[in-house]
Amino acid sequence: MVTKGRVEGKVVLVTGAAHGLGKADAEALSREGARVIVADIDEGEAQRVADTLPAAMALRLDVTCEAQWQAALEAIMEAHGRLDALVNNAGIAVFETVEQSSLEAFRRVMAVSAEGTFLGCKTCLPALAASGAGSIVNIASVAAIRGNPAVFAYSAAKGAILSMTRSLIVHCQQQDYPVRANVVLPGSHDTQMVREAYRFAPSELREAAQKHEGRPEHVADLALFLVSDESIRLNGAEIVIDNGRSVK
Structure with missing residues (x-):
């Protein structure tokens, strides 16, 4: 049975939370009682999002910078004394x-998506373990499992997240x-990212994607479930949310 206050009192850090899916995640978690840390490199927008949510705080976080991750965790522990979940x-x-991608562009995408996820897991793991029931939700993409030539580096980074998560789970169990x-x-x-992607997609692929397109709130509802104790037995799941498009 699903009730209100599904993550009541949990302290949850969401990265990239000033826009798009991250913003929707922060809003859904806050609505259900979490104390959300809205973290983003866009500090001004992160603060504006936090100002709309009860018991939320904003942090500037460049996820590619280990020192900023450490500073963020210190700020969270000072403010709340715990960390229950990381998105x-x-x-x-x-x-x-x-063929189009430069090494510089490839490394930049990998740094934000893959290295950022690595640094988040590495930095926050001790605090999550100390909470007694920590939850990590890593956001990948169907690009990790479907061939999409237009986003080569993005696909590689999201694929890396799948492998890192599997390794992380076994480590935690050991x-x-x-x-x-x-x-x-x-x-x-x-x-905004998806709308930008449509500019580079052939019309038939764009139309197919739009036919199955969802709202950020749909992904946020899943992230909320994975943070909540409703999913306490779910560990190592790789959940596709694309209205069945990837199975065709």
Whole structure:
């Protein structure tokens, strides 16, 4: 039975939370009682989002910078004394094929999406374990499991998130850490990144994607479930949310 206050009192850090899916995640978690940390490199917009949510705080966080991750965790522990969940949402896309992509662009996408997820897991794991029932939600993409030539680096980064999460889970089990981790693989949802991607897609692919397109709130509802104790036995799930498009 689903009730209100599904994550009441939980302290949850959401990265890339100033816009798009991350913003929707922060709003859904806050609505259900979480004390949300709205983290983003866009500090001004992160603060504006936090100002609309009860018991939320904003942090500037460049997810590629280990020192900023450490500072963020220190600020969270000072403010709340605990961290119950981490939603690694931050990511960027460059719309280039393997032949078009420069090494610089590839490394930048990998740094934000893959290295950012790594640093989040590494930095926050001790605090999540100390909470007694930590949850990590890593946001990947259907691009990790479907061939999409237009986002070569993005696909590689999101694929890395799947492998990192599997390794992380086994590590936590071997260390007897009470932390579980799951991956969300969204398809097309109505965000600025997706709208930008449509500019580079052939018309038939764009029309197919739009036919199955969802709202950011759909992904946020799944992230909320994975943070909540309703999913306490879910560990290692890789959940595609694309209205069935990836199975065709």
